[in-house]
Amino acid sequence: MTTRGKTRARLxxxxxxxxxxxxxxxxxxxxxxAADTRRSPHPTxxxxxxxxxxxxxxxxxxxxxxxxxxPASATPTSTELPVDHxxxxxxxxxxxxxxxxxxxxxxxxxxxxxxxxEPLRERGDFAPDSVRGALTxxxxxxxxxxxxxxxxxxxGFLIDIGVSPWxxxxxxxxxxxxxxxxxxxxxxxxxxxxxxxx
Numbered sequence: 001m002t003t004r005g006k007t008r009a010r011l012x013x014x015x016x017x018x019x020x021x022x023x024x025x026x027x028x029x030x031x032x033x034a035a036d037t038r039r040s041p042h043p044t045x046x047x048x049x050x051x052x053x054x055x056x057x058x059x060x061x062x063x064x065x066x067x068x069x070x071p072a073s074a075t076p077t078s079t080e081l082p083v084d085h086x087x088x089x090x091x092x093x094x095x096x097x098x099x100x101x102x103x104x105x106x107x108x109x110x111x112x113x114x115x116x117x118e119p120l121r122e123r124g125d126f127a128p129d130s131v132r133g134a135l136t137x138x139x140x141x142x143x144x145x146x147x148x149x150x151x152x153x154x155x156g157f158l159i160d161i162g163v164s165p166w167x168x169x170x171x172x173x174x175x176x177x178x179x180x181x182x183x184x185x186x187x188x189x190x191x192x193x194x195x196x197x198x
Contacts, residue, residue, distance in 0.1 A: 028167055057100070095183070096182060096186060106180075113170065121177055144162060146159075150171050151193070156171045156172075157169070160191040168180070
C-alpha cells in the first residue's frame with residue numbers, strides 16, 4: 001500500500017471512530033439501568049440539602065411588627081462591597097443574632113433583666129456594684145456578670161448566659177434601661193467583643 005493509501009485508510013478509520021463515539025453518546029446511564037431515580041444512591045442536585053435560612057416567629061408577649069433592632073439585628077444586609085473595607089474588616093465585631101426559640105428566650109431574658117434593674121433606675125442608683133447585685137440576684141453567676149460605669153450618669157452591663165454562647169448586653173441611665181440578647185461573636189470569643197482583626 002502506498003503512503004497516500006495509508007493516509008486515506010487512517011482518515012477513514014478516524015471518521016468511523018468519531019461516528020461510533022457520537023452514536024453511543026456520553027451519558028452515564030448504562031444498558032439495564034432503570035430511568036427511575038428513586039433507587040439512585042446519589043442525590044440529584046435538586047435533592048441535595050442546602051443551608052436553611054433561620055426561621056423567626058412572633059414570640060409570646062411580642063407584637064408582630066418590624067424587625068428587632070440592636071446588636072442581634074446589626075448584621076449587614078447590603079451586597080455591595082464597602083469602598084474602604086471597614087465593614088468587611090470589622091465584621092468579626094458584629095454580634096450573631098438569635099433565631100427561633102432562642103430569640104424568644106432572649107426576649108424573655110431581656111424583659112426579666114429590665115424588670116430587675118428598673119427599681120435601681122428609678123432610685124438613680126447607677127453604681128456598677130448595685131447593677132451586678134441585681135443581676136446576680138436573678139441567678140446569674142457573679143463570674144459571668146460584668147457591670148461598669150458608662151459615662152457620668154449611666155452603667156453598662158454584660159451577662160454571659162453560657163448557652164453556646166448566649167449573651168445579654170445593655171445600658172441603664174436616668175432615661176431608660178436598654179438591653180439586647182445575642183449569640184456571641186463570629187470568631188467564637190463568647191460574649192466579649194473581640195479586639196483583634198486583620
